[in-house]
Amino acid sequence: MKRIVTIGGGTGSFMLLSGLRRYPVALSAIVSMTDDGGSTGVLRDELGVLPPGDVRQCLVALSDSPEILRKLMKYRFEDGGLAGHSFGNLFLSALEKVTGNFSEAVMEASRVLNVKGEVIPVTVSDTNLFLELGNGRLLRGENEINQDMKVEQIGVKRIFLDPKPQANPLAVERLLGADLIVIGPGNHYCSVIPNLLVPGIPEAIRESSAQVVYNGNLVSKRWHTDGFMLEDYVEAVDRLLGGPRIDSVTYNTRLPSEDLLKKYAHEAVLTGRRSGDRMIGGRCAVIEGDFLDTRPVKYSRADKIAATRAFIRHDAEKLSRVLMALLEIA
Amino acid sequence: MKRIVTIGGGTGSFMLLSGLRRYPVALSAIVSMTDDGGSTGVLRDELGVLPPGDVRQCLVALSDSPEILRKLMKYRFEDGGLAGHSFGNLFLSALEKVTGNFSEAVMEASRVLNVKGEVIPVTVSDTNLFLELGNGRLLRGENEINQDMKVEQIGVKRIFLDPKPQANPLAVERLLGADLIVIGPGNHYCSVIPNLLVPGIPEAIRESSAQVVYNGNLVSKRWHTDGFMLEDYVEAVDRLLGGPRIDSVTYNTRLPSEDLLKKYAHEAVLTGRRSGDRMIGGRCAVIEGDFLDTRPVKYSRADKIAATRAFIRHDAEKLSRVLMALLEIA
Numbered sequence: 311m312k313r314i315v316t317i318g319g320g321t322g323s324f325m326l327l328s329g330l331r332r333y334p335v336a337l338s339a340i341v342s343m344t345d346d347g348g349s350t351g352v353l354r355d356e357l358g359v360l361p362p363g364d365v366r367q368c369l370v371a372l373s374d375s376p377e378i379l380r381k382l383m384k385y386r387f388e389d390g391g392l393a394g395h396s397f398g399n400l401f402l403s404a405l406e407k408v409t410g411n412f413s414e415a416v417m418e419a420s421r422v423l424n425v426k427g428e429v430i431p432v433t434v435s436d437t438n439l440f441l442e443l444g445n446g447r448l449l450r451g452e453n454e455i456n457q458d459m460k461v462e463q464i465g466v467k468r469i470f471l472d473p474k475p476q477a478n479p480l481a482v483e484r485l486l487g488a489d490l491i492v493i494g495p496g497n498h499y500c501s502v503i504p505n506l507l508v509p510g511i512p513e514a515i516r517e518s519s520a521q522v523v524y525n526g527n528l529v530s531k532r533w534h535t536d537g538f539m540l541e542d543y544v545e546a547v548d549r550l551l552g553g554p555r556i557d558s559v560t561y562n563t564r565l566p567s568e569d570l571l572k573k574y575a576h577e578a579v580l581t582g583r584r585s586g587d588r589m590i591g592g593r594c595a596v597i598e599g600d601f602l603d604t605r606p607v608k609y610s611r612a613d614k615i616a617a618t619r620a621f622i623r624h625d626a627e628k629l630s631r632v633l634m635a636l637l638e639i640a
Numbered sequence: 641m642k643r644i645v646t647i648g649g650g651t652g653s654f655m656l657l658s659g660l661r662r663y664p665v666a667l668s669a670i671v672s673m674t675d676d677g678g679s680t681g682v683l684r685d686e687l688g689v690l691p692p693g694d695v696r697q698c699l700v701a702l703s704d705s706p707e708i709l710r711k712l713m714k715y716r717f718e719d720g721g722l723a724g725h726s727f728g729n730l731f732l733s734a735l736e737k738v739t740g741n742f743s744e745a746v747m748e749a750s751r752v753l754n755v756k757g758e759v760i761p762v763t764v765s766d767t768n769l770f771l772e773l774g775n776g777r778l779l780r781g782e783n784e785i786n787q788d789m790k791v792e793q794i795g796v797k798r799i800f801l802d803p804k805p806q807a808n809p810l811a812v813e814r815l816l817g818a819d820l821i822v823i824g825p826g827n828h829y830c831s832v833i834p835n836l837l838v839p840g841i842p843e844a845i846r847e848s849s850a851q852v853v854y855n856g857n858l859v860s861k862r863w864h865t866d867g868f869m870l871e872d873y874v875e876a877v878d879r880l881l882g883g884p885r886i887d888s889v890t891y892n893t894r895l896p897s898e899d900l901l902k903k904y905a906h907e908a909v910l911t912g913r914r915s916g917d918r919m920i921g922g923r924c925a926v927i928e929g930d931f932l933d934t935r936p937v938k939y940s941r942a943d944k945i946a947a948t949r950a951f952i953r954h955d956a957e958k959l960s961r962v963l964m965a966l967l968e969i970a
Contacts, residue, residue, distance in 0.1 A: 356720025378748055381738050390686025391721045397734040404727040408711050418708055422752065 311336045312637050315488040315520070317432075317511075318342070319501025320364040322494060322624075325603075326525070327371035327427075329626030333634055337427030338484040339368040340511075342504040344439040344471065347453035348614055349386070349395045353403045360412045360436060362402035364501075365429055369416070370398065373423040383423065386612035394614045413478070430484065432505045435475030439504050442467045452500040459533040461499070469503060477510030485511070488520035490637055493547060493556070495525040495624060498535050506550040515551055521636060522551075525629065526561045528602065528622050529578035539584040544594055556594050560632060564600040566622050574621055601629050641666045642967050645818040645850070647762075647841075648672070649831025650694040652824060652954075655933075656855070657701035657757075659956030663964055667757030668814040669698040670841075672834040674769040674801065677783035678945045679716070679725045683733045690742045690766060692732035694831075695759055699746070700728065703753040713753065716942035724944045743808070760814065762835045765805030769834050772797045782830040789863040791829070799833060807840030815844035820967055823877060823886070825855040825954055828865050836880040845881055851966060852881075855959065856891045858932065858952050859908035869914040874924055886924050890962060894930040896952050904951055931959050 313336045316326055320341075327339055341364045346354055350363035370383045383398035405415035412434045420429065441449040441458075444465035449455045485491060496502045506512050515522065524547055530538045538546075540561055548554050561583065565571075571580070588596055603625040643666045646656055650671075657669055671694045676684055680693035700713045713728035735745035742764045750759065771779040771788075774795035779785045815821060826832045836842050845852065854877055860868045868876075870891055878884050891913065895901075901910070918926055933955040 352720070356722070357717065358719075378735075378738060379752070382734055385734050385738050387687065387734070387737075389688075390682070392686070392725075392730070395722075397730065400722070400727065400730055404712055404715050404717070405708075407717075408708060408715050418706075422709070 312489045313338070313484070313487055314490045314492060314633075314637070315340060315484050316492045317502070317505050318494055318496040319504075320345070320367040320496075322496035322501060322525075323364070324367040324371045325624050325626045326492065326495070326629065327368055329630030330633065331372055331426055332627075333630065335634075335637070337372065338488075339372065339427065339429045340432050340478075340481045340484070340505060341365050341368050341429060342501055343431050343433050343435075343475075344437065344452055344500070344504040346438065346451040347456065349399045351453055352395070353399055357403055357407070359403040359406050360431070360434060362399040362406075363396070365416055365431055366396065366398040366402055368429040369419055369423055369425055372425045372427045372429065374426050375422075375424045379423060384610075386610045388610075388612040394612055428480075428484075430481045431478055432481055432511060433475035433478055433508050435473065437471045437473055437475040439469070439500065439507075440472055441469045441499060452504075456497070456500055461534045462536050463533070466499075469499060469507065471504065471507045475508050477508045477514075482510055482514045485514035485518050485520070488518055490633065491515060491518065491520045491522045492633060493522065493524045495527050497531065498527070498538070498543065498546070502547065503550065506547065512551045516553075516555055521557045522555055523633060523636060524556045524559045525624070526559050527581050528562050528566075528624060529574075530581045532577050532579070536579060539582050540596070541584045541590050543581075544590050548591075554591055554593055558595040558597055558636065559590065560597045560599070560601060560629065562601040562624070563598050564602040566602060570622060578622065597632055599628070599632060601625055601632075642819045643668070643814070643817055644820045644822060644963075644967070645670060645814050646822045647832070647835045648824055648826040649834075650675070650697040652826035652831060652855075653694070654697040654701045655954050655956045656822065656825070656959065657698055659960030660963065661702055661756055662957075663960065665964075665967070667702065668818075669702065669757065669759045670762050670808075670811045670814070670835060671695050671698050671759060672831055673761050673763050673765075673805075674767065674782055674830070674834045676768065676781040677786065678943070679729045681783055682725070683729055687733055687737070689733040689736050690761070690764060692729040692736075693726070695746055695761055696726065696728040696732055698759040699749055699753055699755055702755045702757045702759065704756050705752075705754045709753060714940075716940045718940075718942040724942055758810075758814075760811045761808055762811055762841060763805035763808055763838050765803065767801045767803055767805040769799070769830065769837075770802055771799045771829060782834075786827070786830055791864045792866050793863070796829075799829060799837065801834065801837045805838050807838045807844075812840055812844045815841070815848050815850070818848055818850035820963065821845060821848065821850045821852045822963060823852065823854045825857050827861065828857070828868070828873065828876070832877065833880065836877070842881045846883075846885055851887045852885055853963060853966060854886045854889045855954070856889050857911050858892050858896075858954060859904075860911045862907050862909070866909060869912050870926070871914045871920050873911075874920050878921075884921055884923055888925040888927055888966065889920065890927045890929070890931060890959065892931040892954070893928050894932040896932060900952060908952065927962055929958070929962060931955055931962075
């Protein structure tokens with residue numbers, strides 16, 4: 311069976327894995343571990359646990375359990391002191407407390423949820439994402455970074471994790487043994503990059519003989535990557551990988567409805583291309599196509615950060631078909 | 641396979657079921673549904689759910705899942721806004737929200753926890769326990785009743801459920817088909833009696849051809865049943881059953897350590913007997929024996945009502961052996 315390793319965060323990975331799970335491949339999802347917003351942020355602060363939110367989404371995406379259990383994991387309490395908490399986050403955090411170990415918690419949760427494939431936290435070190443702006447101001451944590459409106463205007467001097475985390479050895483092992491490594495889609499600074507800042511991860515991707523695909527984002531985040539074209543994302547990721555490594559990049563060419571574009575124009579702009587070339591940098595193939603999910607999106611009214619979540623999204627099936635074609639499995 | 645139906649609440653039923661589950665019998669645990677203290681009380685108030693605490697304890701007692709899952713269900717959060725909540729309670733309450741139905745939540749939880757036997761809420765009506773004192777003062781809810789120090793001094797005029805609940809049809813069915821019905825042990829007014837106040841339950845017990853055993857409490861609760869002798873409990877339960885129905889009663893004769901007796905003397909006194917007769921009322925056999933658990937008891941430091949829980953407890957194995965002898969299975 312071909313081995314696919316995905317690298318990302320919550321929503322983007324959820325979409326991707328929901329599509330890939332329908333194919334006869336061995337799936338490993340490497341997940342970033344620096345979320346500190348919403349229910350996850352409260353749990354980190356109050357209980358001192360590792361961030362459960364992104365892992366939880368990937369577990370649900372790969373779960374083969376009855377629909378009711380999958381619904382339970384996504385359920386958010388709506389009232390009282392529990393309001394806003396995702397049950398799945400509480401599940402992982404309580405398991406971490408009981409086992410004393412986040413990796414074991416993920417394994418146990420995978421068993422309960424009958425997960426096909428595996429979900430691998432990129433690190434189990436307790437670490438935070440920092441972004442230093444060009445003027446020296448330091449943004450601490452994904453939440454603060456996500457909400458800052460000056461990132462693009464002032465410019466990013468550096469982005470780093472502190473304390474310095476250790477790569478999950480299982481993540482390194484899976485990357486080395488992969489046939490296909492799929493990076494993204496996901497928030498550039500807060501979902502994709504935090505994985506690549508973990509020492510050992512870029513090295514493993516370079517060393518692996520796998521094809522590397524990068525899924526271009528449908529939209530670029532206002533005040534963060536507003537001016538990014540597809541080529542800029544590819545170059546930024548390649549830079550973190552220590553040089554050109556991405557073999558191909560998927561790029562959506564179908565436009566969302568005018569309504570949706572207007573409605574979310576204050577948050578995001580469509581990701582454009584600098585040129586129509588079929589290659590970026592002479593070596594990374596651009597795979598253009600219709601990757602857009604045209605179904606309407608709904609979030610729980612208890613989700614306190616629903617407004618910040620994506621409303622223009624990838625269609626998991628369309629994207630998976632193309633990735634499978636790369637592996638010649640489709 | 642012989643069919644045993646237990647009737648009780650949380651801690652007493654947990655003990656009893658932990659012992660009975662080792663025998664080849666079909667077990668059904670009927671559980672009271674009027675708890676409103678601790679984590680359960682907060683969930684009822686804030687989320688409008690049915691009380692999960694007693695059901696949760698019985699599910700764990702009958703669960704054949706890995707130790708880690710059983711530990712998870714008993715885990716109490718220790719910090720922040722979640723402090724004091726039992727994870728298992730959140731599990732049942734979230735399942736009730738997702739399924740829209742407490743019975744279905746219990747069934748789903750039973751599946752996840754690989755429960756041997758079945759746990760049956762005595763009712764799924766949202767109801768409260770009321771106790772009217774001799775002076776007309778009305779105590780509302782288990783928690784208020786439990787904490788009142790005048791119950792025995794003033795005397796109980798009546799105890800009732802409001803709104804009037806409907807018996808769970810499955811509870812009635814199991815009682816009618818039982819070979820052995822085991823009532824108690826448990827807090828007299830707040831665990832045992834609330835089951836018998838549900839219309840249809842006493843009738844089913846009367847109508848059933850099962851043997852009925854009542855497990856005498858080890859201790860009598862200060863200010864509530866201080867002056868109760870074994871015979872008084874039996875008579876009080878029989879009265880609720882509409883006349884003499886209890887065939888036998890277990891009664892512990894082994895004394896706890898002096899230390900333990902002194903330490904908890906402000907909460908409870910040993911349950912005594914009015915006479916040494918081998919029969920009560922000429923028809924209920926008294927089964928005397930050593931039913932005492934001599935191992936030390938520990939509660940989670942996050943359990944906000946740990947101080948009110950039992951420290952002088954039944955030994956599940958000793959008690960089960962005697963109950964099995966009644967069925968001639970031991």
